[in-house]
Amino acid sequence: MKVILWAVIALGAAFGVLYLVVRRAQRTLPPMVLPPGEAMPSTALQRLAWQSLVPIFLLTLAAAAVVAHHGVSVAWENDAVRRSAMGFLIAALAVFTYYISRVRIWIIRDDGTLDERDRAILASAPAGQAPAMMVTLAAWMIGLIETYHASHLVPSVFLYLIFWSLLMVSVLADLAGVVIGYRRN
């Protein structure tokens, strides 16, 4: 449970850093002024990124909740619990696969769905992936060392949890990069 707490703190820190970076970047841009009552129209990529980010985030949260609720060792030993957590994660990856496929189709067809700004945002979106993964990995390492330093034995279940958490953080950071890209540019 202590390790899960570390992971939550790490994710909070990662999102906090991301928020500060976006706020800082926004200050260097002229303020956005729209006529009263008019909202900024969204692009197809922006809508798709939101429609993918929200379910993936919720499914990841559901998987984390299952593991946190039952405890790490039960989640590893109990087939039903492990499979339900994995089910949520695989569903999240299926949503991401759909997102990637749609974007690839738009790029290949070149039918005007994506303009040059969309493509620039897509290209810069993965910039946050490496820092987010590094923060997550550092949190896992600190958490595991602090928890298991005395026993010198780290349960193998953590290999599984580290793998899934890094994968999901990578996916979420990519989608967040697209969503944030529209606010920054």
Add this chain to the structure above:
Amino acid sequence: MAKATIRNEIRRLRFEHGEMTQQALAERVGCSRQTIIVLEQGRYVPSLLLALQLARVFGTTVEAVFTLEALR
């Protein structure tokens, strides 16, 4: 190092060309209306290709649409 800012006249040119809407301009140059909005507000610097397309729609030169405003 000094930083240049780019000013554009897209909004004025739209109105001078029959009050062309942002959507109509976006369709003519092949981008989204959101891109036209952020362009007009100076939050996005277009590629040379898009700048040339915008100038062509307004029947003018790129320099008449975009100007290097100041060095900070």
